[in-house]
Amino acid sequence: MSDEANFWVKRQAPGLDDFEAMALRAYAELPREFRDLAGEVTITISEFPEEDVLDSLGAESEFDLLGLFQGVGLAHASAIAPTGAMPNSIWLYRRPILDYWAEHEETLGAIITHVLIHEIGHHFGLSDDDMEDIEAGSD
Incomplete structure (x- = not known):
């Protein structure tokens, strides 16, 4: 068995x-x-999206x-945040990313x-099409 194959024999999917840890490292790098513009954004990791999220997006x-x-x-934020507003959040979904x-x-x-940058792009008010155009231009 090769050294590379040996490496994977006892490895499990990251939890x-x-x-x-990977998302926080990616954000820090x-x-x-870009990070200054992102401001106070929380990053949350979950196994899967909630059913109501899937339903609202037609997934x-x-x-x-x-x-x-x-x-x-940021493109839609007012100068004064409404009282009781939840902080902006980025959710990364472990199982779909592993798949x-x-x-x-x-x-x-x-x-x-890539997913983290894409979701921060939404924070900046960019559409999916805008981000695809930006990524295509950087290839």
Whole structure:
């Protein structure tokens, strides 16, 4: 058995704590200006999206959604936040991300970083199409 195969023999899929550590590391490695603009955003890791989230987005499967931004994006925020407003949050979904990883040739860290950046893009008020255009231009 090769050394690479040997490495995987006793490995398990990373858990929620591992995902959180990877997401926090990815966030910390983003350019400072980008993080400063993101402001107070919480990052939460969950196994799957909640049913109401899937229903509201018209998702066909719990594996359809890798991440989600919830809150008021910078493009829509007023100068004064409404009383009782929940903090902006980014959700990363472990099982759908692992499923995506198993089907693609990207590293898990790269996928987590991509999803995190994509969701922060929503915080900045960018649409999915805007972010796809930006990513296509950077390839």
